[in-house]
Amino acid sequence: MAVIASTIESALEAIADGCTLAVPRENSGVAMEATRALIRRGIKNINLVALPTSSLQADLLIGAGCLASLETSAVSLGEFGAAPRFTAAMTSGTLTLKDSTCPALHAAFQASEKGIPFMPLRGLVGSDLTKHRPDWQFIDNPFGDNDPIVLLPAIKPDVALFHAPMADRSGNVWIGRQRELGTMAHASTKTIVTVEKIHDGDLLADPILAAGTLPGFYVDAVAVVPRGAWPLPLPDHYAADGEHLAEYARMAATPDGFQKYLAQHVHDRRAA
């Protein structure tokens, strides 16, 4: 169902102010250039859901004031330290956060993928995470005896957004081992993908390629954005730009520095 959009901006049209937006973890194919385009557009009040963690993407959107809320099991720059805008927003009490744990996010997306209202998960009993999640419910496992188990409501985002190695002209997208991207698309009403390149031919026609392909049936728009995950990595394609991430960590440590970063690397930068 997908169309190959002529510009990244047109591909992103379905991501409206106030929508619930699902994005993958930092090393699974994050649509960073698309994220910068959304910030340039001045997007507002996004309910961001990270499957299951985030790094630069969430931090940028937080710092740029684009989020209404965030659901994640962690935000961190990894070896480059804490995520500075996330940390600042949390300690100043300005970000509404739904703290989760990784498998809970995976399970809640799978619930939506399966069209079921909730998914049970082991663990979590006695964790303070549950105190802040009135949307999670405990029941006594009907197949056990005095066996509390948490039920997680399905997460059904309006839009899923990620970056992948390639798509064909029918909008089939090769995701490889990053199967959670498929689940994210299945769980979301719409899916928008940026890709490194267009694959000539039909990704579904070759059984070997088809095994790693998200069918275009689930995809609403595709834009070609070479190095679209930069400065984050694209698995098997390019590594993270550590120098740039270190520079981000330095600049974003202060509100002024972050504004300078936005000006330099988001507003003055356009997709190739």
Add this chain to the structure above:
Amino acid sequence: MAVIASTIESALEAIADGCTLAVPRENSGVAMEATRALIRRGIKNINLVALPTSSLQADLLIGAGCLASLETSAVSLGEFGAAPRFTAAMTSGTLTLKDSTCPALHAAFQASEKGIPFMPLRGLVGSDLTKHRPDWQFIDNPFGDNDPIVLLPAIKPDVALFHAPMADRSGNVWIGRQRELGTMAHASTKTIVTVEKIHDGDLLADPILAAGTLPGFYVDAVAVVPRGAWPLPLPDHYAADGEHLAEYARMAATPDGFQKYLAQHVHDRRAA
């Protein structure tokens, strides 16, 4: 963890009398030669679980008296008609059957894959299937209001058995789009696979092949059995042998004819 077995018989050692054995539907890679080897060995009291349907494989095992019970959402020879030994066993009341519906089997295997005791499923309310499944439970959906939903207990087979296009020497198995084979392996304690051929090299080393690969970590034994799904099809590799299936349907229509079929096509036949 897999070893490439030198004979099909040695690969099948873990399938003991009385075990719960998971097998895929008729067009997903059924290990038919392995099934014949099990019948030759005289296997008994198997609790067979078909994910989610079966054809010749279940019918042969029923006719040969190998099953203690069967869980499936259907047994049929498709265009070749009803499965004669299944039908005869049912109408004579000699087979213990757990009638299911396809997505319930998928969900129950996914529950086991996820290490959760049960999985909810929509549908089924008001179906007579539920009258014969005391192991299924209804609850009032805690996220709804007067909203009955069925909970299916996880299915955790002792062994999963299927046939696939190829494996490498580390026991990594290429399953392609037949992702339910991966779920079946994850859900089962052990997994045994027959393959058309050995792939030289590491299936996990190439990202394109890796996307369709079940890691050898989950696989306990692999045996090379060219045309190991015959007379059933192997997707993208060979079609069903319709002539043979028609012959089976004819012969298996009577107990004597079935015994003749067993003698000719099971006991007198050995793996290449």
Add this chain to the structure above:
Amino acid sequence: MTAAQPEFRPEELLSSVIAELIGDVRHVAVGNASPIPATAALLARERGKGRPYVSLLQSRKHNFFTDGGRELFDCAGQGRIDVFFLSGGEIDGEGNVNLVSIGEHDHPKVRFPGSFGSGYLYYVVPKVILFRTEHSRRTLVSKVSFISAPGTSEPNVYRHGGPIALVTNRCVFSFDKAKKRFALASVHPGHSVEEVVEHTGFEFDRAAQVPFTSAPDADALRLMRETVAPELAEIYPQFAQSVFGVKIVA
């Protein structure tokens, strides 16, 4: 029927009427061993210039699924399948289908293959078209012996789907969910209301005048014969040959 009406085969009539029932939707999925529904879905796609998306589960080429056997059901659960086809060893007047057995469940008189996905898909696919060519008191019964999937559910039951029609070799019934009852929508050319009444085991509504099922127009026939039939030959070679004269290539 006028002399100008082109000739057609019964399979072409059924395919054409099912294509009409499909209507303007996004996605039609067709299960195994269903050559007439497959013809209808592909015809609908040709007439809709690519819409609906058609998934033929039996085909490798004509379905996009890459997430294993569960994807069809997950896709339906997501609300992404608009039309599906079901049949039944028995179908009753309330739209209940029986794919399991007649008689005692554990020791039945008649055993059918099993429920397949009906116990789920009937609830979540908005337009389920029941299709059973054999129209007799054996198949269309007053009350099924075993409910694989019920035709209707109580208002509190999560249900977005269910039967919209039942197509047989004699007629088309429409289904009224509120009344839990079929109504005779049309009788195929060459058949009669009396014949339908005689061979139907359940009560159904009917108007004083029941129209004949619309014959396929010239455009539909051309599309089926020229465009759809060669596509069908991949998975239904016998059917494509016997109905449309497509040569079987080994």
Add this chain to the structure above:
Amino acid sequence: MTAAQPEFRPEELLSSVIAELIGDVRHVAVGNASPIPATAALLARERGKGRPYVSLLQSRKHNFFTDGGRELFDCAGQGRIDVFFLSGGEIDGEGNVNLVSIGEHDHPKVRFPGSFGSGYLYYVVPKVILFRTEHSRRTLVSKVSFISAPGTSEPNVYRHGGPIALVTNRCVFSFDKAKKRFALASVHPGHSVEEVVEHTGFEFDRAAQVPFTSAPDADALRLMRETVAPELAEIYPQFAQSVFGVKIVA
């Protein structure tokens, strides 16, 4: 320590003691940004001649996962991960870990990145080794401000996993599940029991005589330096260079 004892770096000591704690198991998984646990796991694998299977989540080469980000957790839920490593912004004397915040949850004084998978893995992985190099009253506290995952659970709670030990830059604590309490198992060479008491914010058991942590033997050092270090360089180039002198190849 005798003169024959080879010299070693602190990271080598920690890796060696963690390799001992891993023991004879089937599968060790190591999360992101954990170079010392990764060294330990690879050392254990070398000494076990290929057993345990080691999954380094940060590596493309050293993990087999092909079913997306959920597979690690599914695999653990299946009982197929025997050892995992967790850390905490705070760890308390009952083995509770805090990866979330200090102070009010919605307006904290200190915010950590988040719980990651701890709220699940701590319950289902039989041997969780807590690892925190910074051993201070700031990190090892009497009671964590927020429980990302508790050290123990009531008997009716489904729990096959939990902490077995806590390794710091000063010592090794073992964990007694029944007593819900750590015991000082050994003190690293160059450190003392008094120092551990001074810098630990929680109460713990200790014997009258606490041994020194066993130094890595010559074989372990050789394996780490010659075999493990080059493997590590793929994902921890800085670490492999600074600890083991592996040259970084661009």
